[in-house]
Amino acid sequence: MRVGATAPVSALLALAILGVLCGFGTPGGTGAQDEDEGAARAVGTASPPASAPAVPVPRSPREPVITSNFPDPVVIRHGAGYYAYATNDRGVRLPMATARSPGGPWRRVDSDGLPSLGPWAADGRTWAPEVTPGSGGILLLYYTAQHRDSGRQCIGVATSPAPLGPFRPVGDDPLVCPAARADAIDAAAFTDTDGNRYLLYKSDGHGSGHPAAIYLQPLSADGLRTAGTPRRILVRDPRVDPTLVEAPALVKRGDRYVLFYSAGVFFDSSYRTGYATADRITGPYTRGPAPLMTTEGYDGNLIGPGGADVFSDGSGDHIAFHGIVEFHGGERVTRAMYVARLAWAGDRPVVDGSPVRYEARRARRYGAAVEFDVFAAAAGEHRIRIGYAARAGGPVRHEVAVNGTRAAEATSTTDTGKQDVAEVKTRLRTGWNTVRLRPLAGSAQIAYVEVVGWVG
Known part of the structure; x- marks a missing residue:
């Protein structure tokens, strides 16, 4: 549940596990984004206060842009800023922050x-706000x-x-307030290419037998009233979604709708961000x-990434989300705000700083060499991890070539017969890249390669 204000001070948890994201299909994405109102949210002419520096600060997408409690963030581009x-914090119903660039510096x-x-x-109990352009410049x-x-x-509307x-x-009444003891939280607005407005939200029955699910509610043209019956579009799947689903955010890329959502428990490391796609809204x-x-x-260095929102800087997309930086016992946590570059491999999102795994069964084989197509959200140095299913005969060395040029050598180290991972650093270009692994010594079965953006 996207909920609650928190108190300060404690320590980060540290977990150490390999990334889990699976591979993509046939390459063909270019990394370019088509803008639409539901994703870009660019309106008006106002700017942040003059005190906000105009020079962006270089930063890692694995480091928070707001280090204090700022959960369930939503970001809009408005004028030049x-x-x-965010969710309520220390008696403030609607905390706010400003910046001149997506990476900051952000100031509350x-x-x-x-x-x-x-x-x-x-x-x-004001949670998980959504801000979006309305009619007439409001x-x-x-x-x-x-x-x-x-x-x-329940969900209300303000202007x-x-x-x-x-x-x-x-109005005197909430905009959305389901019957049968169900809650409605985590509002997210979307305006389709035909101009129709929608509100997404999460609802469940808290013991009434209704599963946690995400709903799509049509709205009036001005966004101030409902206009029809809500439709349930995503229900928690216990095989892949821990605890619940919530925190929707919807964008359209080409002819495909991409629904981001959170699953797990917001106050522990199970919280995560997933996505789903559809041909129709x-x-x-x-x-x-x-x-x-x-x-x-994130190798345990960023805990519970969720509550995501997608926005554009006019040249491409970014994803804002929160992660836990302090634990205070029970449900009390401090969640900082992060911003990372978001790119598209076709209709599939790729977040700079979050690993993407490509299984060997999808790779091409040229004799003893194995070739993978991998996607980078942004150009620069990346980590490439090679996962070996099993080895025989001591250490294994592979030549790593990127886009036809020899880049590095990768060497495994553990005992014969055990699973192992080798890692190298190399530069990738934005979009699709070809990574070829050619054996130089030893014998091993490659299970996957994993690509992690940003090396800092």
Whole structure:
């Protein structure tokens, strides 16, 4: 559940496991993005305060851009700057931050973007906001809060002419508030290429027998009213989704809809980001071959990556998400905000800094050599891990060639017969690359290669 404010100070957990993302199919993506309103969210002419430096800070996508508690972030591009919004924190219903570039520096704003709630809502449980362009130059805020009468979490709407608010609630009742003891949380707006507006949200029945699922609700043209019956588009699959599904974010790439979502428990390392794709906005949605971001995929250095949002800088996409940086006991955690480059291998997302695994069964063989097509979200130095299923006869060495040029040698080290991993660093170009492994010494069966962007 995307929930709650937290207190400061504790220590990072450290886990050490290899990444888990699976391979892609036939290469053909270029890394270029088609912009649409649901992904780009670029409106208006306002800018961040003049105190925000204009020079972006070089940084790793594995390091937070906001180190204090800023969970469930949503980012919009507005005028010449960027604005971020988060779940309530230390009495502030709508925390906000500004920057002049996606990578920052990000600075928190010393004001509450939502100074009052709708009359239906009780204070203290405002979660997972969504901000998106409305009609006539206004901005729409969809916020989750506790319904005074039922105690359920429901979704309301508010408006503002400026990105720093104040956002003013619209109407006396919530926009979305399911019956049968079900909650509605984690609102996400999407405007399709035909102009139709939708609101996505997560709902379950908390013991009423309804599974955790993501719903698609049609909206009126101004985004202030519902316009039809919600449709359930993704239900938790216990075989691949730990605990629940929530935190939707929808974009369209070409003719395909890509639905990002979180699964697991927000206050531990099980929390992760997955994705699913469909030909129609109503589905059916097919999950990707593996999660997009996990604690294990980040080698335990980034814990519980989730609550993701996609936005554009006009030349390409970025993904904003949170990760746990401090544990305080029970459900109390501090979740920092991260931003990473997001690229597209066809309709499949690739996050810079999160590993992608390519299984050997998809590789091409040329005699003793094995050739993989791998995708890089951004040009630069990458780590290439070679996973060996089994070896015989001592250490194994492979020549690693990238795009036809010899780049490095990889050497395994463990005892004969054991599984092993060798790792090298090499430069990749943005988009598709060809990696060829040619044996130089020893004998081994290659199980996979894994590509990790950003070496720092």
